[in-house]
Amino acid sequence: MRRGFQAAAGLLHPRALPRAPRTLPGLNSASAFGSSTDALVSRFCPEKTDLKDYALPNASWCPDMLSLYQEFLEKSNSGSWIKLPSFKSNRDHIQGLKLPSGLVAASDKGDWRIFTRCIQVAGQGYEYVIFFHPAKKKSVCLFQPGPYLEGAPGFAHGGSLAAMMDETFSKTAYLAGEGLLTLSLNIRFKNLIPVGSLAVLNVQVEKIEDQKLYMSCITQSRDQQTVFAKSSGVFLQLQLEEESPP
Amino acid sequence: MLRSCAARFRALGAPRGSARRSFASENVPDRDHALPNFSWHKDLRLLFDQFMKKCEAGSWKRLPSYKRSLPETVQDFQTLYVDPKLLKKQPISQAQLFTRSFEDGLGFEYVMFCNDAEKRVVCFFQGGPHLQGTPGFTHGGAIASIIDVTTGTCAFRAGGAVMTANLNINYKRPIPLCSVVVIKSQLDKVEGRKFFVSCNVRSVDDETLYSEATSLFIMLDPNKKLT
Secondary structure (H helix, E strand, C coil), X not given: CCCHHHCHHHHHCCCCCCCCCCCCCCCCCCCCCCCCHHHHHHHHCCCCCCCCCCCCCCCCCCHHHHHHHHHHHXXXXXXXXXXXXXXXXXXXXXXXXXXXXCCCCCCCCCCCCEHHHXXXXXXXXXXXXXXXXXXXXXEEEEEEECHHXXXXXCEEXXXXXXXXXXXXXXXXXXXXXXXXXXXXXEEEECCCCECXXXXXXXXXXXXXXXXXXXXXXXXXXXXXXXXXXXXXXXXXXXXXXXXXXX | CCHHHHHHHHHHHCCCCCCEECXXXXXXXXXXXXXXXXXXXXXXXXXXXXXXXXXXXCCCEEECCCCCCCHHHHHHHHHHHECHHHCCCCCHHHCCXXXXXXXXXXXXXXXXXXXXXXXXXXXXXXXXXXXXXXXCEECHHHHHHHHHHHHHHHHXXXXXXXXXXXXXXXXXXXXXXXXXXXXXXXXXXXXXXXXXEEEEEEECCCCCEEEEEEEEEEECCCCCCEC
């Protein structure tokens, strides 16, 4: 498959974006994607920060979500899992790094916010936390959709689940192999998620090949009795660059 | 997408242009969001005006868009399609349609026009600063959402209450945040309860193809309740 993003020239010379360069950054296979998962994770999860972490329990979390969160927190303490912080903007997650030249659309503005943290009132929009397992390149996302994510009366909008899948794929792809941009999403919806209930997304990296990360996801109820959806996602690997020192 | 059936009831419940009373808040009309507001980029306004002219000619129709369903709509839906065991006493007043849960200009600004004869729905979409993914670009999930809404509306116009079964999106180029795009969807075929819809997402000048998608919607069956 050599269409679209994979033909990187297409990515870096889009007419919609300003200042497209003629050369392709970061695609030299000898040096590209050298950052290990450990290095990526430690940069992604700063030890000390003033930034607000949205992936923490609050009063709106249902009992299922709280107890499963505790379970994973204990697993994180033993070292194999890591709770990912979740900041207001992806820019906050990549401090000191910048997008490869040619991909910069416009200067980042203070009021820009990551889509899945757009609704700030606790419990009304996306309530979620992602745990990542570096050794096995897999993630678990605990997701509770609020009433502002409604589609059909009483149920979460399919688009909101698609967004949660894309977001979990995105963080997994980044930490597992510097995946940056969504190439494709393929979602098979099975059952609707009632607003206010817990959905568990299990994401697994299946393979990394040809500059692409292939992942699968199954979204289920906590007891795994109900499958809400199955999906797969492909992400393009693109190395971020160090920001030039001031 | 199931929300489409709620949208239909909304559309039926209020003639175009009239203010609807939201049952949730006293005396605050639930406004039609598929109309220009201060945050609309001029490209979006131009497209809106262009298609409003087409509406005068008769084959196209603008679809109004509200934040909340009317209570009778919610009740009808639940009676027809939802297993009674699942119905909870949830404060309905809190619920809002996902893509209308933002203040003006911050999230999804969009308007849809349908051509029922040709089974097409066009959506003009401007993604705001709270839809960010990779810094400077629109979140893939936000794009998936507006594609789901557009293709779902297309299926709904043809088949009534439907549910998204499959959604396949190929992202060709990242969409810069706060830009305007055109989403064109059409019903490709119908097989019994299955509605196959495809769409593409392009720049206003038509020169850039951002994404392509195919989707499958299934008509809801009152004999098979949602559980």
